[in-house]
Amino acid sequence: MAINPIELSKAYRLLNHGPTVLVTTAHGEQRNIMAAAWNMPLDFDPPKVAIVIDKNTYTRELVLASGSFAINVPCRAQAEMVVKVGSSSGRELLGKDADNKFEAFNLSTFAASKISAPLLEGCVAWLECKLIPEPHIQNTYDLYLAEVVAAWADDRVFSDGRWHFEGHDELRTLHHVAGGNFFTPGESLQVK
């Protein structure tokens, strides 16, 4: 496998089919990861995204402090981890032995190219995002907008601007409904 850079004008295709994602953040020594089903592309080029980040989250603090975050697109092999990450708070781990969710859940990361947030190993796509400050909608709706400044994908399942999961069931993206119930993408159809 290789992790390939994705042309920015095609980065929206990593989110267009509606996967649940993981948001990673870092500021100084602090870092965190949370799950977010509520995300969508917002523009093609330069690519922008919109994502909901709850008021009470530690992630929100780190997004505001660092002005950036990464969107990691997890896969079927990671479903249990996604649920665990989604139902725990990084704030509660502060000062404990495993003082962040990466340590508590044994998550490996690698460095992003343009932002401080770490990228999570084992995911199938990654979008490096710089916050577009819009305090009114952040405070009123927990809604955050960002520009995608770099994007990456696992070439086993995404190349030439399209997803191709055939033969890689464990790498299919996760689409959360509620309460730990997910779909993975099934049939691919092409309308002429």
Added chain:
Amino acid sequence: MAINPIELSKAYRLLNHGPTVLVTTAHGEQRNIMAAAWNMPLDFDPPKVAIVIDKNTYTRELVLASGSFAINVPCRAQAEMVVKVGSSSGRELLGKDADNKFEAFNLSTFAASKISAPLLEGCVAWLECKLIPEPHIQNTYDLYLAEVVAAWADDRVFSDGRWHFEGHDELRTLHHVAGGNFFTPGESLQVK
């Protein structure tokens, strides 16, 4: 089959797994329909949604004039129609024999309960939405927020707060990647 009302606190589950949707609008005698892959839930209760509606669309005029729109969740049986609707403008039909996309594409509708926009037959879920005016993000990002005031689903594939597509492949939701390439939901998995 029956079209059942969905408890408002669970309406987000109709969009949570990331389907591509059709936006219907009406104002006076004018009405229109457009495709929108860029949509997401924004809050649970009262339920809110966020959706991208391009500046140049006729839909945008009708949303702003009426203060409301409907989100229709189409299914596999409608894939060709979704692509047609997504690649034509209702504005160009004005004054012609078939002066709107419903007539041009032979689309049947039924009345919504709380808004003027028609609901499209053959879809599997419907959300009636009232615009939350936020001119700055509407004008800057083509981003529209709305409160969901009523929601409906086809009980063959959605009931008790969950999707169940088994035995109804033609009713599976559509998840657009790009250029007429869609996924439908495949495996359903439950993480405990």
